[in-house]
Amino acid sequence: MDDQYDVIIIGAGPAGSVTAWHASLGGAKVLLLEKDRDIGYPVRCAEGVGAAGLQSIVDPDSRWIANKIKGVDLISPHLKTIHILNEDFGFVLNRKIFDNFLAEKAAKAGAEVLTKAYAESLCFGENGRVNGVVFSHFGRRLSLRAKIVVGADGVESRVGRWAGIRTQLKMKDIETCVQYTMSNIDVKPDVCEFHFSRERSPGGYIWIFPKGDGIANVGIGISGEYARYKSPLQYLEKFVQEHFPKGSV
Ligand SMILES: Cc1cc2nc3c(=O)[nH]c(=O)nc-3n(C[C@H](O)[C@H](O)[C@H](O)COP(=O)(O)OP(=O)(O)OC[C@H]3O[C@@H](n4cnc5c(N)ncnc54)[C@H](O)[C@@H]3O)c2cc1C
Incomplete structure (x- = not known):
């Protein structure tokens, strides 16, 4: 030094x-x-990245790529789904x-x-x-x-x-998040899911990012404005009980 x-x-x-x-x-x-x-x-990350952004920085390497992603499902409160397919959509990483x-x-x-x-x-x-x-x-x-x-x-x-820069954010501009890495769950192996619902994830969304072998990052972010009434963990636990009752955390 x-x-x-x-x-x-x-x-x-x-x-x-x-x-x-x-x-x-x-x-x-x-x-x-x-x-x-x-x-x-x-x-502290769901580990999903777009291929183009990643490749502009570094060549993908099998040592830290957990899974290749070929599509995204955007799911509405009434379970209407928009499928976006692209062979080279992105990756789920092993961030560590x-x-x-x-x-x-x-x-x-x-x-x-x-x-x-x-x-x-x-x-x-x-x-x-x-x-x-x-x-x-x-x-x-x-x-x-x-x-x-x-x-x-x-x-x-x-x-x-x-350094004197004003970096403070308002509660409404901050997402409060929590995530489980789950195993033994039945998910599409190469599709990332985003669930939007004011009731289940107010001011944010729930994500399911598959890492392969029935393992996925399942998480939620909600607006800080709503987190004071009910924690994101309570929302996530309800979602997990309904969708993955046999999964382990
Ligand atoms: C729940 C969650 C899910 C996310 N999911 C995704 C996703 O799927 N895809 C995506 O692209 N992004 C995601 N993000 C965002 C992503 O994690 C961040 O954008 C990314 O990590 C930012 O990188 P960074 O290098 O700026 O900061 P960080 O990765 O946060 O690194 C900052 C580093 O600074 C160190 N540090 C802090 N203070 C000090 C100090 N005083 N002295 C020395 N070291 C210090 C910390 O220990 C840390 O290692 C997610 C974030 C969260 C919270």
Whole structure:
């Protein structure tokens, strides 16, 4: 570890790792900080991605592709279904392996990757510009300088706020989500389902993303406005009991 970097990136999710990878390929001296011990875990994602978007970033690799998706079903409250079919629709990933793969790409391109490195605050120069990061790493508190600091700390982001950017959202603009990874369930093997209903998932939807072998991510997101009356977990449990009574979580 040095005192001075071209770029310090906070957060080794896909955004942070891809930024670190490409900045390193471009010749920058890069440090990537991740607060968790394991990159890509815990998984907070239904793991579905469109093929075109993914392929614009990285070539699909069987190590982190759980399933190929050939269609999407959009299901209305009265169970009318729109089928959208496309041989190359997308994929369901294994996010833990995917996130690790991207961080490895960054490291192989020359970035230094530190896990258990918790960013605590930003440093500011006399001109008021961000010029470094304070973080803790194995009980030590370190302060390192960088020409550019990237906040890639995801949905919980605090880095933007530290830099003076207003990042707070209104409850109605936030989806509250919960997801089960279920096995022993009977689902279409290569179709992602989206169920829309004001009664079953107000202000959001329920998803079923198959991962192969009777395993699927089954989750729900509802508007924060409704979550204060009934939790997304209560909605999801009802859906699971009705649709997959023999499934295991
Ligand atoms: C329930 C749910 C389902 C979803 N399903 C899908 C889906 O099917 N398809 C899809 O494309 N997207 C989905 N998403 C969204 C997707 O997960 C995110 O868009 C994606 O993970 C964002 O990537 P990121 O790199 O910006 O942030 P993240 O993946 O959140 O990574 C941020 C990283 O920053 C680290 N970090 C945070 N604070 C600090 C700190 N102070 N110091 C150091 N490190 C820090 C975190 O530990 C984390 O590793 C879903 C999200 C949720 C919540």
